[in-house]
Amino acid sequence: MPGKPHTVSDVMTRTVATIGRDAPFKDVVSLMEERKVSALPVLEGEGRVIGVVSEADLLLKEEFRDSDPDRFTQRERLDDLAKAGASTAAELMSAPAVTVRANATLAQAARVMARRRVKRLPVVNDENLLEGVVSRSDLLKVFLRGDEELAEEVRHEVVDRLFPLSADHIRVEVTEGVVSLSGWVADDGLAAVAERLARAVEGVVAVHCCLVPASVRSDP
Template identity: 85%
Template sequence: MSGTPHTVSDVMTRTVAAVGRDAPFKDVVTLMEEWKVSALPVLEGDGRVIGVVSEADLLPKEEFRDSDPDRFTQRQRLDDLAKAGAVTAGELMSAPAVTVHPTATLAQAARVMAQRRVKRLPVVNDESLLEGVVSRSDLLKVFLRGDEELAAEVRHEVVDRLFPLSADHIQVEVAEGVVTLTGWVDDNGLAGVAERLARTVEGVIDVRCHLTPMSLRDDPR
């Protein structure tokens, strides 16, 4: 995994469990258990994603199994009560599905997950056909990148580009994902830019910038 930014297609799971609209409730639960997933895409036709059924969609069946909700609860939770009586994936699913395109960046996918409060996103192409699934754990894979790989990318993408005249005077060290920049630069105004750009390298956990302008190198004070 090299280069920045990475996209969803770099980390997504391509072998995906899914169900059709008419899949029975019990089959949905069984498939989730077999695949150890918390949600399943619901497909129609040649693989078009029309919804997602999650554990949250299944729980009302148990929650309201032996209860008789009052009128206030009925008004407030119409959707959950409907799902409590659902028997197929089509009746259970949340639709339209919250999806992401394979070319989306990991930051964009993470933003969608946070905003929509979901743990997994079906990955679809321009025709809404399923290509994979990306989960929270998939997005965290960038933090498994090695320190040497991160150092090389920071050197190439940040130092060499911002400081072509003083790159030889800059050291890039990475330990446990934390980048440290030290050395002399010809334009101190770019030191802050270097720190910000280094933070955008996926897999970097933190940046410590200790770059000093060349003008101070021989300053006797």
């Protein structure tokens, strides 16, 4: 409770633009422009992910084009300077690639993105073979769920299970993803639990909980 969370496999893109390790610099730029993506998984063999080339990696060539880095910069940004002189995907890529499994929850994928400061993740299987890519925008798709769908899940997975004896006295309303719980409950200690579980339903933006103990309700 609540229901089974969405996983990366539910939202990921399965048709992915990729590049080989020996691809020239200009081919990497051309493919990114053609496919309108900001990063490309680098593959070898039968599709094993060995790294990722991002726009940030490519821009290093421009950053250092007309500069003469001092010793401090040379020491502190050695990897960046090497990429600035790169001519192939293997020399440009960040490796090992930050990846995620298809069965990871959206919350787990979001934490990896935030912690590693990346915008998209290659999705790989146990052999590190590419299965797809998940992006920040993919993770936000759960917020496209309709209000009626959210209300039904909150009603079934939270209210009916937490309050089987007083569920008929609880109203669930959802407007633009914001859940409102109102009514009375026999066990007021579960009101906070209901609020927390409703907030955990994927696609819920916020929760307003106005559940009161049956002992203090005022009947009209």
